[in-house]
Amino acid sequence: MRNPFRRSTTSPQDTAVAPESAPASTPAGPAPQPEAAPAAEPAAEPASGPGTPERAAGPTAPEPAAGSPGYHLLPSPRPVGDLPGWEGLHRSYTDVVGYSHLGHVFLHDRREGTFGVLHPFRDAFKDYGRFDSLDHFDAMVLSDEGFDEFVLRRPHLDEVARRTGPLGPDQVYVPVPYPFLGGDESPDSYDRGDVWTFLRIVPQMFARQRAQEAEAESSGDAPVGDGRSDSPGAPA
Numbered sequence: 001m002r003n004p005f006r007r008s009t010t011s012p013q014d015t016a017v018a019p020e021s022a023p024a025s026t027p028a029g030p031a032p033q034p035e036a037a038p039a040a041e042p043a044a045e046p047a048s049g050p051g052t053p054e055r056a057a058g059p060t061a062p063e064p065a066a067g068s069p070g071y072h073l074l075p076s077p078r079p080v081g082d083l084p085g086w087e088g089l090h091r092s093y094t095d096v097v098g099y100s101h102l103g104h105v106f107l108h109d110r111r112e113g114t115f116g117v118l119h120p121f122r123d124a125f126k127d128y129g130r131f132d133s134l135d136h137f138d139a140m141v142l143s144d145e146g147f148d149e150f151v152l153r154r155p156h157l158d159e160v161a162r163r164t165g166p167l168g169p170d171q172v173y174v175p176v177p178y179p180f181l182g183g184d185e186s187p188d189s190y191d192r193g194d195v196w197t198f199l200r201i202v203p204q205m206f207a208r209q210r211a212q213e214a215e216a217e218s219s220g221d222a223p224v225g226d227g228r229s230d231s232p233g234a235p236a
Contacts, residue, residue, distance in 0.1 A: 070152035073098035085203025103172045159187040
């Protein structure tokens with residue numbers, strides 16, 4: 001069945017993330033698996049200015065396991081510059097306003113009033129158009145049954161939470177290995193990790209993988225037409 005969230009009721013535009021420049025030379029071979037994420041880093045100074053979505057201030061509390069909304073909205077926005085490696089986001093959005101328990105990132109552009117969602121493992125983001133506020137975006141998109149099924153992935157998320165345990169502050173569930181490195185995202189393959197570290201590691205792994213594929217193709221080890229079934233930065 002086709003995912004209904006490939007098109008939004010607010011006229012979204014599927015937009016590919018511009019890939020980070022790959023290293024000049026990287027030895028071919030299997031991509032290394034990411035290490036366990038270190039402790040959470042201090043939050044950056046919250047963004048301010050006209051159009052900044054308002055949320056009630058307060059400390060970040062641990063997320064409940066099953067039965068929760070499946071995502072966390074930040075008390076104050078963080079600058080999109082806190083996501084190095086996702087260059088396309090820096091041109092299209094100004095703030096990070098939340099994230100799902102599986103690592104999707106909710107984005108806002110104060111200049112245009114638009115909201116979007118980054119799909120890290122697809123190396124792409126999706127723009128959902130303009131909304132009056134973060135609460136409006138939450139009610140119309142994040143809380144929608146289709147979004148809950150196809151993005152937040154119930155009941156898969158509930159099974160992951162049951163097996164892995166509740167999340168702490170700034171944590172998400174991370175499959176090991178990542179799906180684009182051969183992982184199957186089965187519920188028992190997940191661990192908990194710091195969301196900001198996770199969002200730094202994923203674009204680095206994509207860049208390394210592209211460099212290895214390019215080197216293999218140039219040396220004749222792999223046909224040019226083979227490799228990834230979807231192009232880097234494909235729409236979410």
